Amino acid sequence: MPSSAAWNEKNVKGTKEHSIIKFYPQARVTEYDEKAFDSVELVTGTQPGSDGEPEAKTEVIEGRIVRYVYEHKPGTSAFEILRQYEAALGKAGFVKLIAGRVDKLPAHGKIGGEVFGAFRLDRDGKPAVYTNLSASDQGDWIESTLTIAEPDQMEQKLDADADGFYKALKDKGRVAVYGINFDTGKATIRPDSEAVLSEIRKLLADHPDLRLKVEGHTDNVGAPAANQKLSEARAAAVVAWLGRQGIKPDRLTSAGFGDAKPIVDNTTEEGRAKNRRVELAR
Numbered sequence: 001m002p003s004s005a006a007w008n009e010k011n012v013k014g015t016k017e018h019s020i021i022k023f024y025p026q027a028r029v030t031e032y033d034e035k036a037f038d039s040v041e042l043v044t045g046t047q048p049g050s051d052g053e054p055e056a057k058t059e060v061i062e063g064r065i066v067r068y069v070y071e072h073k074p075g076t077s078a079f080e081i082l083r084q085y086e087a088a089l090g091k092a093g094f095v096k097l098i099a100g101r102v103d104k105l106p107a108h109g110k111i112g113g114e115v116f117g118a119f120r121l122d123r124d125g126k127p128a129v130y131t132n133l134s135a136s137d138q139g140d141w142i143e144s145t146l147t148i149a150e151p152d153q154m155e156q157k158l159d160a161d162a163d164g165f166y167k168a169l170k171d172k173g174r175v176a177v178y179g180i181n182f183d184t185g186k187a188t189i190r191p192d193s194e195a196v197l198s199e200i201r202k203l204l205a206d207h208p209d210l211r212l213k214v215e216g217h218t219d220n221v222g223a224p225a226a227n228q229k230l231s232e233a234r235a236a237a238v239v240a241w242l243g244r245q246g247i248k249p250d251r252l253t254s255a256g257f258g259d260a261k262p263i264v265d266n267t268t269e270e271g272r273a274k275n276r277r278v279e280l281a282r
Contacts, residue, residue: 006030007071007141015068018148020092020121020129024070024081027144031069038065039273040149041221042132043110043118045097056098056108059184060221061130062273063152072142078135081144082115085133094119094131102134112136113145127151160196162203165280169210174281176263180238187233189241197238200280201245211251214238215279219272220259232256238278 011029023029039062049055072081079101086099098105099117113134121129128150135144160179168175179196182189189197204210216231216238235254243249264271 007073018066021089021131021146021148024072024084024144026073026076027070029068030071030143031067033065033067035065037063037152039269040065040147041110041269042130042147042149043098043108043116044120044130045118046106049106054106056106056111058108058110060219060269060272060276061149061151064150066148068146070144070146072135072144074141076142078114078137078142078144081135081142082117082133085146086117086119089119089121089131092121094121094129161199162206165199165203166207166210169280169282174279177278177280180278182234182237185230187230187237189237197241198245200238201242201247204242204247204251211282212253213281214252214254215281216254216256217261217275217277217279218259219275220262220266221272224258224260228256228258228260230256231258235278 007026007028009028011023012032015029015032016034017023039060041058041060043056044059045057046054047057082099086096090096097118097120099119100115102111102114102116105111105116110132111134113136115133115135117133119131119133120127130149130151132147133144135142160177165175165177177196177200180189180193182193204212214235216233216235218227218231220227222230232255235256239249239252239254242252259266259275262271262275263277264274266272266275
């Protein structure tokens with residue numbers, strides 16, 4: 001537990017300042033974590049609720065994830081921290097998605113503390129940086145948590161090519177494929193998926209006798225019925241893409257399994273990212 005003077009001590013070992021969002025003045029970083037590629041669920045705005053009132057909207061962001069926990073100088077209020085970030089982020093080009101005292105915001109498990117803010121920076125018309133901030137009085141000190149997510153495609157370290165896929169299919173009868181990305185909550189394939197999809201097309205072209213079942217899988221975020229429907233639509237979208245590239249329809253089938261077949265535990269963001277996948281099966 002921080003002492004009343006800890007705010008004036010050095011940041012926890014290994015802490016690095018973000019290139020856009022600078023260290024909060026007169027505050028100490030007590031916890032710091034950075035992952036080159038991970039996933040995190042963040043508040044990204046509001047949407048109409050079932051009762052017509054606004055509710056918080058969340059998305060799972062994959063990419064570089066950085067998290068800071070600060071202890072602030074005594075006398076600093078949680079509301080001041082929110083407003084300071086709001087001003088600094090605004091100058092850096094961020095737009096405010098949702099911000100204010102928590103008791104005035106839509107109730108949601110991802111909104112906590114006394115104050116909360118969600119902001120986004122766009123580049124070339126696309127989201128480049130998301131950040132969520134919460135701050136609260138801990139009794140002897142004021143604490144804030146800042147999470148920064150920079151959406152990006154994972155660098156594929158396994159053999160994500162036609163030969164690697166074929167070897168896995170030959171050895172195990174199936175292979176999990178990462179790098180086929182979809183718009184959030186939809187079956188629309190994103191343009192950055194083309195490299196991986198092209199390797200699947202090459203796999204089928206190189207082995208004309210090969211027939212594949214394309215399977216869609218999701219994590220457990222959301223209702224099971226919705227996840228089932230989404231997984232089916234995404235698998236069908238991959239089959240349709242391959243068909244447009246000249247692969248005969250009788251060589252492919254599709255199926256969706258929703259969140260029914262996780263390969264790792266869904267209790268962590270990293271686990272959920274691994275469970276969101278397309279699999280190829282002989």
